[in-house]
Amino acid sequence: MKKLLAALVLSLTVFVGRAQECGTEPAPQYILDALERLNLPALVAARTEDDTIIYVPIQMHLIRSDAGTAALSEADLFTAICTMNVRYTDAKIQFYITDQIFYYDNSTILNASDGNSISSLMSANNKPYVMNIYFTNLGQRGLNGYAWYPNSGPGSGVRQGGAVMSYSAVMNGATLSHETGHYLSLPHPFDGTSNNPLMGERVTRNFNETPPRLPANCYNAGDRFCDTKADKRGARWGCTYSPAAGDTDLNGDFFWPDSSLLMSYAGDACRIRLTDEQMAACRSTLQTPNDRGYLTFLPRPVQPSINSAPVLTLPANGATGLHPNFTTFAWDPVPGATIYRLRALSNGVVVDLDTIIRGGQTSYFHGHNKLRPNRSYQWEVTAYNETDFCGNPTSTRSTFQTTNFTATSVDEGFFADLQVFPTLLERNGSIYLQGESLNGKRLQLELRNMTGQLLRSENLQLEGDAHFHTELNTSGVYYLTIRHEGYRIVRKLVVQ
Numbered sequence: 439m440k441k442l443l444a445a446l447v448l449s450l451t452v453f454v455g456r457a458q459e460c461g462t463e464p465a466p467q468y469i470l471d472a473l474e475r476l477n478l479p480a481l482v483a484a485r486t487e488d489d490t491i492i493y494v495p496i497q498m499h500l501i502r503s504d505a506g507t508a509a510l511s512e513a514d515l516f517t518a519i520c521t522m523n524v525r526y527t528d529a530k531i532q533f534y535i536t537d538q539i540f541y542y543d544n545s546t547i548l549n550a551s552d553g554n555s556i557s558s559l560m561s562a563n564n565k566p567y568v569m570n571i572y573f574t575n576l577g578q579r580g581l582n583g584y585a586w587y588p589n590s591g592p593g594s595g596v597r598q599g600g601a602v603m604s605y606s607a608v609m610n611g612a613t614l615s616h617e618t619g620h621y622l623s624l625p626h627p628f629d630g631t632s633n634n635p636l637m638g639e640r641v642t643r644n645f646n647e648t649p650p651r652l653p654a655n656c657y658n659a660g661d662r663f664c665d666t667k668a669d670k671r672g673a674r675w676g677c678t679y680s681p682a683a684g685d686t687d688l689n690g691d692f693f694w695p696d697s698s699l700l701m702s703y704a705g706d707a708c709r710i711r712l713t714d715e716q717m718a719a720c721r722s723t724l725q726t727p728n729d730r731g732y733l734t735f736l737p738r739p740v741q742p743s744i745n746s747a748p749v750l751t752l753p754a755n756g757a758t759g760l761h762p763n764f765t766t767f768a769w770d771p772v773p774g775a776t777i778y779r780l781r782a783l784s785n786g787v788v789v790d791l792d793t794i795i796r797g798g799q800t801s802y803f804h805g806h807n808k809l810r811p812n813r814s815y816q817w818e819v820t821a822y823n824e825t826d827f828c829g830n831p832t833s834t835r836s837t838f839q840t841t842n843f844t845a846t847s848v849d850e851g852f853f854a855d856l857q858v859f860p861t862l863l864e865r866n867g868s869i870y871l872q873g874e875s876l877n878g879k880r881l882q883l884e885l886r887n888m889t890g891q892l893l894r895s896e897n898l899q900l901e902g903d904a905h906f907h908t909e910l911n912t913s914g915v916y917y918l919t920i921r922h923e924g925y926r927i928v929r930k931l932v933v934q
């Protein structure tokens with residue numbers, strides 16, 4: 439818990455509220471009907487007595503630029519989920535991550551001006567039995583995030599819907615928890631009232647008002663909760679509400695919305711909580727098979743908490759003369775760790791490398807995001823696993839120095855672990871490409887004959903291995919050029 443709070447304080451001090459909105463549609467009628475059917479007082483009492491924590495797995499999907507860059511690191515996203523865990527602690531709902539992170543390097547989708555491309559992506563890639571969260575840039579659409587209520591959105595069944603978060607809003611401490619609230623059936627407190635305050639939810643909580651005053655309707659209007667104050671404010675506001683003269687309901691009572699409610703449109707800095715009835719409704723959604731009950735289908739991994747920091751081994755502390763473009767980092771395994779974050783800071787300040795290494799691997803070949811030549815570097819590693827990723831201890835920093843950038847030797851080094859075989863081919867033969875450090879990357883291939891004439895070109899995504907059909911029917915000598923991020927190597931091929 440101490441670690442969770444540390445993560446929370448960190449996230450709040452860095453980002454303060456932005457006035458962008460939530461793009462979630464008003465709750466559909468079947469959601470409102472389902473909320474009305476809940477016996478909320480009984481569920482609230484049950485939650486208080488029931489100490490069972492409901493664990494929800496999260497699949498993170500990161501949309502990045504064509505070049506593979508994103509506005510936040512994966513570790514920042516871990517921190518945001520840690521903050522959400524603080525927000526949902528009283529609800530006895532906790533989120534954990536899956537080891538795998540899905541990446542989509544596509545600038546068009548990243549900066550899309552409508553939701554079509556991301557919805558298509560969700561239809562195709564949503565994983566079953568988890569909460570699918572897509573991180574992208576919603577700046578073009580003026581949105582912080584949006585989500586789908588149960589039984590709506592792209593995909594179907596146990597992989598339907600999810601949440602979409604704008605990178606700019608991930609660290610504000612409120613938006614992710616807010617969108618997750620929608621995903622778990624919570625409407626905005628102003629739903630149905632902001633567009634018609636006179637006919638919406640009334641301010642009074644007295645069910646036996648004396649006529650002509652009208653009684654409370656909070657279980658059948660607005661968000662269907664009586665412990666969230668009636669709210670008519672459907673646009674972003676701050677942390678202090680100042681009602682205008684006409685901000686009254688049918689009884690003439692002033693609306694005084696509660697800025698502490700996560701589901702409201704108050705400022706991000708003050709939106710911090712769910713009410714008892716909202717928590718009970720979220721739990722009910724997770725306990726109802728036809729809503730989000732499938733999220734509890736997968737067994738939560740049994741993992742120890744991470745109690746120690748990694749010990750760095752390579753490059754040796756104080757090493758000099760390292761090549762900026764292909765440095766291998768290594769550290770000793772930490773018990774229980776399946777995920778590591780590696781950061782390298784040039785001159786101890788500028789973050790040139792910040793990456794997540796999954797699958798329990800304890801080394802990383804740095805061949806893509808180039809380190810700078812002639813710099814002193816500090817680097818560090820933090821260990822995580824799927825259930826313990828909040829405020830974990832980071833290694834002592836180690837130092838190394840890079841040497842000059844030597845253009846003549848760079849290209850071969852960049853492709854150091856790329857295997858290209860066979861180079862002695864039958865006619866019409868295929869060539870296989872394999873290389874761990876380039877896995878998931880797009881390679882451009884060009885096949886030329888001895889006079890330099892271009893015969894074939896192809897873009898290949900390296901996934902495990904890839905093959906390239908030469909379609910060469912004539913024996914002779916050919917040259918295959920392989921390019922990636924401005925580097926290239928050439929391999930000579932002989933067709934028998």
Ligand SMILES: [Zn+2]
Pocket residue numbers: 460461462616617620626
């Ligand atoms: Zn919303």
